[in-house]
Ligand SMILES: Nc1ncnc2c1ncn2[C@@H]1O[C@H](COP(=O)(O)OP(=O)(O)OP(=O)(O)O)[C@@H](O)[C@H]1O
Ligand SMILES: O=C(O)C1=C[C@@H](O)[C@@H](O)[C@H](O)C1
């Protein structure tokens with residue numbers, strides 16, 4: 493059987509990574525639609541499989557359990573699926589096994605946002621992101637900066653400051669189509 497890591501670039505899954513609230517779910521959905529691909533949101537998939545919200549999973553089963561489920565699901569999707577657009581949860585890419593699976597089999601797109609722009613989004617997400625619960629703004633900023641190190645290993649990056657979701661999705665699609673043309677002309 494053909495290894496997925498040998499897949500032509502055009503068939504590889506596209507994986508969106510980045511801090512919580514940068515727009516992976518919102519923009520990923522649009523990218524999938526524009527490329528006529530199925531969209532998979534890892535958080536939503538975990539919620540559907542458990543019939544529970546992420547905050548409830550954190551509260552009743554604990555973060556370690558959530559991270560294990562998240563890791564196993566992503567490794568499975570990366571190795572056994574193709575032609576998908578997959579949005580990760582904000583903390584997933586911190587796990588080495590997740591990073592390795594994504595980078596070995598998929599095109600990894602980092603959605604970046606400045607801290608100043610991100611701060612404006614906080615009220616939209618604070619109530620259903622357990623990792624933000626009981627943290628001061630200074631603590632959240634430290635986490636934001638710490639996590640940038642893991643996200644810095646990627647195939648492509650888009651700074652989304654001042655980009656509405658539609659424009660951001662168009663720019664990602666354009667960049668991916670350009671990559672397909674340039675890197676696959678000799679395959
Ligand atoms: N480009 C954008 N401009 C303005 N608002 C946005 C943009 N992208 C997303 N949003 C808004 O920010 C909030 C968080 O977006 P979203 O849920 O897509 O983030 P996420 O990266 O998937 O977060 P998580 O890592 O927690 O899953 C939503 O209310 C969404 O409408
Ligand atoms: O950044 C994080 O650690 C998280 C982000 C969300 O997408 C969810 O996966 C969960 O709330 C944890």
Ligand SMILES: [Mg+2]
Nearest residue numbers: 516517535581
């Ligand atoms: Mg999301």
